[in-house]
Amino acid sequence: MEQTTLESIQFNEEIQGIMAPASETANSFTALLELPPTQVVELLHSPEITGKPPKPYPLTCDTGNLTFPSNTTARFSVLAGENKNSPEVKDEVPETEGGGCVSDPTIENKKSKGAKRKEREKKVKVSSKKIKSIGDENSGNGGDELPYVHVRVRRGQATDSHSLAERARREKINARMKLLQELVPGCNKISGTALVLDKIINHVQSLQHEVEILSMKLAAVNPIIDSNLESILATEGLSLMDSNFPATVAPVVWPETPHNGNRQQFQLPWQSDAFHQPLWGRGENNPNFMTPENSLLSYDSSANSDKDWS
Amino acid sequence: MRNLSSLKKEFLRKWIKGLRKYNSQKKNMNLLERKKAIKLSADLAMASTKDKTTLWRKALFANTSTKIDDEQDMSTTSSTPQKKVIRKNSTNSYPLRKRITGRRKILRRNHTKERVEASFIAMRLVKKRTRKLKSLLPGGKFMDDSCLVDETLDYIESLKAQVEVMRCLVTSSELFINQP
Numbered sequence: 289m290e291q292t293t294l295e296s297i298q299f300n301e302e303i304q305g306i307m308a309p310a311s312e313t314a315n316s317f318t319a320l321l322e323l324p325p326t327q328v329v330e331l332l333h334s335p336e337i338t339g340k341p342p343k344p345y346p347l348t349c350d351t352g353n354l355t356f357p358s359n360t361t362a363r364f365s366v367l368a369g370e371n372k373n374s375p376e377v378k379d380e381v382p383e384t385e386g387g388g389c390v391s392d393p394t395i396e397n398k399k400s401k402g403a404k405r406k407e408r409e410k411k412v413k414v415s416s417k418k419i420k421s422i423g424d425e426n427s428g429n430g431g432d433e434l435p436y437v438h439v440r441v442r443r444g445q446a447t448d449s450h451s452l453a454e455r456a457r458r459e460k461i462n463a464r465m466k467l468l469q470e471l472v473p474g475c476n477k478i479s480g481t482a483l484v485l486d487k488i489i490n491h492v493q494s495l496q497h498e499v500e501i502l503s504m505k506l507a508a509v510n511p512i513i514d515s516n517l518e519s520i521l522a523t524e525g526l527s528l529m530d531s532n533f534p535a536t537v538a539p540v541v542w543p544e545t546p547h548n549g550n551r552q553q554f555q556l557p558w559q560s561d562a563f564h565q566p567l568w569g570r571g572e573n574n575p576n577f578m579t580p581e582n583s584l585l586s587y588d589s590s591a592n593s594d595k596d597w598s
Numbered sequence: 599m600r601n602l603s604s605l606k607k608e609f610l611r612k613w614i615k616g617l618r619k620y621n622s623q624k625k626n627m628n629l630l631e632r633k634k635a636i637k638l639s640a641d642l643a644m645a646s647t648k649d650k651t652t653l654w655r656k657a658l659f660a661n662t663s664t665k666i667d668d669e670q671d672m673s674t675t676s677s678t679p680q681k682k683v684i685r686k687n688s689t690n691s692y693p694l695r696k697r698i699t700g701r702r703k704i705l706r707r708n709h710t711k712e713r714v715e716a717s718f719i720a721m722r723l724v725k726k727r728t729r730k731l732k733s734l735l736p737g738g739k740f741m742d743d744s745c746l747v748d749e750t751l752d753y754i755e756s757l758k759a760q761v762e763v764m765r766c767l768v769t770s771s772e773l774f775i776n777q778p
Binding site: 457461465468471472480481482489491492493496500503504506508509 | 629632633635636637640720723730731734743747750753754755757758761765767768771772775
């Protein structure tokens with residue numbers, strides 16, 4: 289028992305350390321949403337690794353001193369309190385439930401499960417409306433360390449741990465979906481998961497097709513570039529670091545090799561000086577593309593083998 | 599944006615290495631073979647960026663390793679049927695888990711009670727789309743919903759970077775050809 293509590297404390301310390309900077313408002317995911325999407329992805333990846341909070345609900349209930357299996361809200365904190373420091377938790381419990389809860393654990397122990405559930409639901413309904421949130425947001429809880437996610441229930445909603453866990457999971461998914469919406473252009477105004485998913489699917493498909501098309505283009509160009517790949521790519525690497533290039537040349541029509549009947553032998557002078565100029569003068573050279581393309585290459589293997597490129 | 603440009607840099611570096619190796623191997627390659635080689639090396643480079651062990655990256659590695667093995671076996675046949683065979687082999691040789699999708703279809707057929715309420719219709723639509731998305735992502739079959747959304751985020755980001763780098767390369771090579 290002690291070992292599990294120690295582990296759960298360490299576990300929770302990690303969660304606290306990650307959740308505290310990320311969530312200053314009540315809802316941690318909305319705070320995350322203020323950040324730009326890429327950063328949020330980074331942030332999201334780290335909590336994922338360290339914390340899987342919803343699972344401990346049933347587990348710790350069994351190991352605790354108390355016997356009620358599934359319980360709501362402040363009861364979770366009561367459980368945690370029972371495991372380590374009861375006075376801290378008892379301070380916190382009256383805040384949320386409006387008093388009278390301190391004696392509850394002992395009373396509940398004696399009741400049967402069916403009666404427990406009724407009592408719980410009553411208490412939820414009687415108590416004031418609570419804000420649903422994931423994360424630790426009790427005001428008097430500066431250094432309080434709870435081993436699991438603190439989830440509050442709205443008035444009139446089911447209070448099983450199962451539905452709570454499900455709701456937590458759904459909220460998580462919805463938060464990620466919002467991030468996705470921001471990443472994919474054109475999704476922001478659409479409401480409704482199915483349509484958003486549609487757009488996301490289209491986006492992924494279009495990106496994949498683009499990769500295919502671009503690799504085909506590169507394959508067409510490649511034999512000529514082979515021997516001086518290094519120098520081109522070195523300068524290419526430099527220029528990539530500097531700026532984002534506008535995709536003005538992307539819609540350039542690349543002639544398909546079968547329709548290009550020319551089988552000219554190309555002898556391009558390999559001069560490293562010539563490389564630097566085109567790279568920097570990129571924007572100006574766009575109109576020159578169409579004319580030389582017709583006299584371009586046939587990427588036949590026989591043509592390649594005649595040349596001295598290595 | 600900082601993430602994107604560093605991602606691009608990393609991707610480019612690794613891709614250059616892969617391309618060089620591939621070029622040195624075979625000289626008389628058909629257009630389609632070359633395209634496959636480029637795409638393979640680009641995918642591998644993409645998958646190895648950022649040091650994150652996301653599912654789709656692992657799946658990409660698994661897929662490409664099967665493709666390379668098959669390619670080495672069938673080097674004599676022509677490229678287009680080879681491609682199809684390789685693709686079939688790569689999908690069939692995925693030994694990891696049971697075919698969940700097949701079972702789901704069978705259940706659908708025997709499902710007599712079709713509920714017409716709005717929520718169920720919405721759920722069905724969403725499920726259809728998630729299935730489609732899973733088919734798109736590499737390794738998507740084995741992800742649950744929350745994982746799926748995370749993975750698509752990552753995948754879209756890296757696909758964007760890949761597309762931008764390739765575009766730059768294409769434009770620079772075009773310019774290079776046209777210049778002298």
